[in-house]
Amino acid sequence: MDNFFQEKENISSDTFLPPLAERMRPKHLSEVLGQEHLLGEGCPLHSFFRSKNFPSIIFWGPPGVGKTTLAYLIAEVGEYDFIRISAVEAGVKEVKEIISKAKYNSQRNKKTLLFIDEIHRFNKAQQDYLLHAVEKGIVTLIGATTENPSFEIIPALLSRCQIYKLYPLQKEHIVELVNRALKHDRVLSKYQIEVEDLDIFYVLSGGDARVTLNLLEVSFFLADKSKERIVIDKPIIVKASQQKYQKFDKKGDYHYDTISAFIKSLRGSDPDAALLWLAKMIESGEDPLFIARRMIIFASEDIGNADPLALQVAVSVFHAIQAVGMPEAQINLAQGTTYLASAPKSNASYLGLMKALEVVKSEPNLDVPLHLRNAPTKLMEQFGYSLNYKYPHDFPGNFVEQNYFPSNLQEIVFYQPTENGYEEKLKERLKRIWHKRYTGREIP
Numbered sequence: 329m330d331n332f333f334q335e336k337e338n339i340s341s342d343t344f345l346p347p348l349a350e351r352m353r354p355k356h357l358s359e360v361l362g363q364e365h366l367l368g369e370g371c372p373l374h375s376f377f378r379s380k381n382f383p384s385i386i387f388w389g390p391p392g393v394g395k396t397t398l399a400y401l402i403a404e405v406g407e408y409d410f411i412r413i414s415a416v417e418a419g420v421k422e423v424k425e426i427i428s429k430a431k432y433n434s435q436r437n438k439k440t441l442l443f444i445d446e447i448h449r450f451n452k453a454q455q456d457y458l459l460h461a462v463e464k465g466i467v468t469l470i471g472a473t474t475e476n477p478s479f480e481i482i483p484a485l486l487s488r489c490q491i492y493k494l495y496p497l498q499k500e501h502i503v504e505l506v507n508r509a510l511k512h513d514r515v516l517s518k519y520q521i522e523v524e525d526l527d528i529f530y531v532l533s534g535g536d537a538r539v540t541l542n543l544l545e546v547s548f549f550l551a552d553k554s555k556e557r558i559v560i561d562k563p564i565i566v567k568a569s570q571q572k573y574q575k576f577d578k579k580g581d582y583h584y585d586t587i588s589a590f591i592k593s594l595r596g597s598d599p600d601a602a603l604l605w606l607a608k609m610i611e612s613g614e615d616p617l618f619i620a621r622r623m624i625i626f627a628s629e630d631i632g633n634a635d636p637l638a639l640q641v642a643v644s645v646f647h648a649i650q651a652v653g654m655p656e657a658q659i660n661l662a663q664g665t666t667y668l669a670s671a672p673k674s675n676a677s678y679l680g681l682m683k684a685l686e687v688v689k690s691e692p693n694l695d696v697p698l699h700l701r702n703a704p705t706k707l708m709e710q711f712g713y714s715l716n717y718k719y720p721h722d723f724p725g726n727f728v729e730q731n732y733f734p735s736n737l738q739e740i741v742f743y744q745p746t747e748n749g750y751e752e753k754l755k756e757r758l759k760r761i762w763h764k765r766y767t768g769r770e771i772p
Contacts, residue, residue: 345515349541352509354397357405361501361537363394363494372492373398382406384462384469386447386486388477389494392536395472399443402470408441409433415449423457430467440467447471448480455482462488496535499527505540516548524561532569543568586612587622594623595630599669606665610658620646623664634674634749641667672749680743687740694734727761739765 345351354360357367357377366373376382382402387395403410411426430440444450450458461467462485469489473480477491497505503526510516510523523544533539546568547560590605609619620642627642645664649657688694703713718728733739745755759766 347542348509348513348516348545349538351513351515352505352541354394354401357401360394360397360401361505362497363398366492366494372490377401377405380406382441382468384467384489386469386471386473386477386481386489386491387494388473388475388491390474390496390534390536392533392538392540393494393496394537395494396443396445399441399470399472403441403443406439406441406468408439408468410441410443412443412445415444415446415454418444418454420454420457423454427457427461427466430461434466441470442467443470443472445472446474448473448475448477452482455485459484459488497530497537497540498535499530502530502533502535502537502540503527505537506544509541509544516544519548519553519558520556521548521551521558521560524559525565528562528565532565586614587619590619591622591626594626594665594669595673597669597671597673599666602665602669603662606661610654610661616649616654616657616661617646619661620649620664623668627668629678630673630675631668631671632674632677632751633754634672634746634751636750638668638671672751674746674748674751676743676745676751683740683742687737691734691737693736695736697731697733697735699730700732729761741765 360367363373365371368374385402387398389395399412400410402408409429411429413422413426426440426442430442433440458467458469462469471481471489477486481489506523506526506529510521529540529543532543543565544560547565548558550564550568551558551560586605586609590602590609593602593605606619610616624639624642624646627638631638641664645660648660652660698712699715699717701708701713703709703715708714718730720726720728722728731739743758745751745758747755
């Protein structure tokens with residue numbers, strides 16, 4: 329736990345310096361980059377800062393986009409007693425102590441702002457304990473989370489807070505951030521530094537301000553300082569980064585957001601967009617078998633009988649990954665991706681199953697007709713099991729019309745084939761052999 333206002337920076341020399349990212353933390357709202365949807369004229373946070381009256385807020389967004397900075401600025405502008413804790417380290421005991429202090433403050437007309445970093449890590453008991461204090465205004469809560477609050481925060485606490493989503497910084501923000509650091513930082517501004525490729529900071533940081541400034545700081549340390557003009561070129565920056573920093577958490581929102589974009593691109597028959605999202609997942613270290621499993625599901629759910637081969641392709645990709653392994657298996661993933669995206673689409677079989685499940689749930693006692701039951705024993709034969717069953721292969725065209733539905737349920741059309749791909753042929757055949765079911769009338 330720390331008190332921001334008791335620990336304001338007071339450093340008279342460069343013998344001890346916080347990291348560049350901390351030195352460059354905005355001191356005024358005008359210095360905050362990005363988040364125009366919240367900070368622009370007439371937008372929620374802009375209005376709150378103008379009135380100096382803040383509700384409890386949960387900031388949801390990836391690392392390095394300003395969640396902590398905004399909490400600090402809210403505390404300063406609103407003249408709060410600022411208390412910061414990490415949900416990873418704090419427990420109910422610490423929360424109780426903070427609320428006790430907040431009650432003491434309120435008796436002396438002093439407002440308390442509690443900033444909880446990684447609030448999604450608070451368990452239900454910890455969150456429950458905050459409810460009363462937040463509801464009564466004993467504390468103003470500012471929570472920061474990289475996870476979807478609707479999954480991680482209890483509904484009662486969510487209802488007492490404003491939820492604002494923050495987004496990664498854009499290229500122009502990252503370029504401006506680097507230029508500010510070169511011009512205004514107490515260390516870097518002392519040197520004549522030339523950065524040959526500003527755009528690469530955006531590529532390597534993924535829109536994360538903290539990663540950008542850390543990368544700039546390490547690049548400065550690695551650069552040749554023997555000359556008056558220090559050049560930070562692309563090889564130095566890449567060396568400082570060691571590897572591309574992709575904004576992708578295999579257990580978090582970006583994992584699900586990216587696979588969602590991938591599946592929706594397949595469904596939309598856009599192989600180019602699908603390949604882009606596939607490449608992002610591959611580059612970010614996603615489990616290739618996870619991608620392949622989703623492709624198998626997609627092949628049946630969204631392509632179905634419009635192209636029966638699609639399921640075989642998807643299953644083959646899964647087995648190919650197991651046999652070959654990465655990185656070569658990315659070629660198999662690419663083939664499967666482009667085939668599934670380009671194939672005709674139909675979700676008729678999936679929709680048919682959903683309709684059938686609804687009927688089964690509403691009709692728990694569906695009786696199997698006697699003629700559809702097997703009769704492995706004489707007793708079953710005596711009870712009429714399998715009696716009058718017509719074996720389709722004994723009839724022309726390997727088909728004979730008979731009832732296959734439960735004896736206590738009327739026939740229902742669950743599967744309604746589209747006219748896409750191979751499914752058009754299935755539709756023609758089903759309408760021909762089950763004419764009355766599909767049209768409601770006998771064949772003329």
